[in-house]
Amino acid sequence: MFTALVIFTIPWQYGPAARLVPVPATAAYLDPMASIQENPGEPNPLRALTLDRLRCRTSMKWRTYPEDVLPVWVAEMDVPLAAPVVRAVTAAMELGDTGYPAGTAYAEALAAFAAKRWGWDGLDPARTAIVPDVMLGVVEMLRLVTGPGDPVVVNSPVYPPFYQFVGHLDRRVVEAPLGVGGRIDLDVLEATFRGLGGVRAGYLLCSPHNPTGTVHTAAELAAVTALAERYGVRVVADEIHAPLTAPGVGFVPYLSVPGADRGLALMSASKAWNLAGLKAALALAGPGAAADLARLPEEVSHGPSHVGVIAHTAALTDGTAWLDALLAGLDENRHLLAGLLDRHLPGIRYQPGEATYLAWLDCRALGLGEDPAEFFLERGRVAVNSGIPFGTGGAGHVRFNLAASPEVITEAVRRMAAALG
Numbered sequence: 001m002f003t004a005l006v007i008f009t010i011p012w013q014y015g016p017a018a019r020l021v022p023v024p025a026t027a028a029y030l031d032p033m034a035s036i037q038e039n040p041g042e043p044n045p046l047r048a049l050t051l052d053r054l055r056c057r058t059s060m061k062w063r064t065y066p067e068d069v070l071p072v073w074v075a076e077m078d079v080p081l082a083a084p085v086v087r088a089v090t091a092a093m094e095l096g097d098t099g100y101p102a103g104t105a106y107a108e109a110l111a112a113f114a115a116k117r118w119g120w121d122g123l124d125p126a127r128t129a130i131v132p133d134v135m136l137g138v139v140e141m142l143r144l145v146t147g148p149g150d151p152v153v154v155n156s157p158v159y160p161p162f163y164q165f166v167g168h169l170d171r172r173v174v175e176a177p178l179g180v181g182g183r184i185d186l187d188v189l190e191a192t193f194r195g196l197g198g199v200r201a202g203y204l205l206c207s208p209h210n211p212t213g214t215v216h217t218a219a220e221l222a223a224v225t226a227l228a229e230r231y232g233v234r235v236v237a238d239e240i241h242a243p244l245t246a247p248g249v250g251f252v253p254y255l256s257v258p259g260a261d262r263g264l265a266l267m268s269a270s271k272a273w274n275l276a277g278l279k280a281a282l283a284l285a286g287p288g289a290a291a292d293l294a295r296l297p298e299e300v301s302h303g304p305s306h307v308g309v310i311a312h313t314a315a316l317t318d319g320t321a322w323l324d325a326l327l328a329g330l331d332e333n334r335h336l337l338a339g340l341l342d343r344h345l346p347g348i349r350y351q352p353g354e355a356t357y358l359a360w361l362d363c364r365a366l367g368l369g370e371d372p373a374e375f376f377l378e379r380g381r382v383a384v385n386s387g388i389p390f391g392t393g394g395a396g397h398v399r400f401n402l403a404a405s406p407e408v409i410t411e412a413v414r415r416m417a418a419a420l421g
């Protein structure tokens with residue numbers, strides 16, 4: 001998690017909600033029917049809450065900036081929770097079931113979800129461990145396979161806590177920047193692995209990738225595996241955004257890739273069902289990494305919240321219709337944003353991603369310098385994430401959170417365009 005420290009100087013009243021712009025036809029790679037068949041009656045959760053209601057929230061997205069700022073930054077979603085999650089947590093409250101977590105229900109729910117959703121039946125609950133959240137899970141996995149001072153490769157630009165947590169763990173971040181179209185550049189990755197000089201090393205893979213929304217293909221992941229094996233680099237895949245692929249786009253779990261059996265992965269229901277405040281995640285090991293995972297200290301399992309585990313389990317088990325409605329809504333928002341930018345901010349380049357609810361906006365042509373987020377905040381009263389903490393390739397970019405209503409997205413773009421005058 002990361003926050004921006006900002007001095008607020010320019011008052012700006014929140015304007016009336018802008019008119020909803022019609023959503024252009026979906027691109028050929030998307031098949032909305034693939035996701036909405038399961039429960040066509042489930043409403044789009046992104047249209048359920050008013051801004052007034054959202055402003056009552058006390059979480060980071062809503063309390064970091066003053067009320068006149070429209071927040072489309074940190075990865076929280078403007079949605080009510082899926083009903084099965086509310087039911088499960090409410091039942092736990094009524095029962096007083098608020099002790100310590102036990103058992104493998106979360107792993108079993110994820111295994112069933114993975115089999116149904118991604119056709120992957122290789123998730124063995126015996127090779128999993130509950131961890132407090134994904135980033136602390138990443139830290140624990142890197143601790144298992146690297147030592148102090150060892151390098152950890154990341155594909156910049158990437159989720160800023162990758163730098164923060166790896167640094168805090170006393171490992172060294174080494175960047176292998178993404179290549180054309182936000183895809184992993186395998187030549188750069190190989191050169192980076194080779195340059196590590198044979199020391200013990202990790203590769204923290206973000207799959208799907210935050211902030212570009214890139215979904216790595218099976219072929220790309222197979223090539224990653226081959227390189228990792230050739231250079232003795234241990235892969236830790238952060239797959240928190242896995243359930244958030246656009247309708248019709250297939251996600252490939254890293255551990256399902258042939259040859260990836262020494263890999264470790266982190267999964268969680270927290271991003272896709274907006275459960276970051278209900279702490280829990282799962283670490284997964286391939287067969288060749290089972291012995292490593294077995295060395296995870298028992299006390300790590302004390303970190304996740306039992307209620308979090310209950311909530312995540314319910315989401316994975318009974319929350320798929322809600323998820324599909326969300327995914328359809330997010331896809332509409334991707335196209336809405338692309339259309340709005342075309343019309344009102346043509347200087348911004350945006351390639352809609354195939355996953356996540358984050359949009360990575362290249363603002364370099366606007367001439368706003370390294371940190372356009374600062375300009376949009378001060379002059380437009382819109383909070384987007386600065387690209388700078390995302391590492392090499394981040395300057396001149398901002399990250400925009402699409403998990404909002406079409407009205408909020410439209411108003412955010414209106415404000416950004418107005419700020420430019």
Ligand SMILES: Cc1ncc(COP(=O)(O)O)c(C=O)c1O
Pocket residue numbers: 075133134135136159206210238240241268270271276280281
């Ligand atoms: C790639 C990635 N990993 C991890 C996290 C944080 O997950 P957690 O809150 O479970 O640590 C995020 C949050 O946005 C993320 O985008």
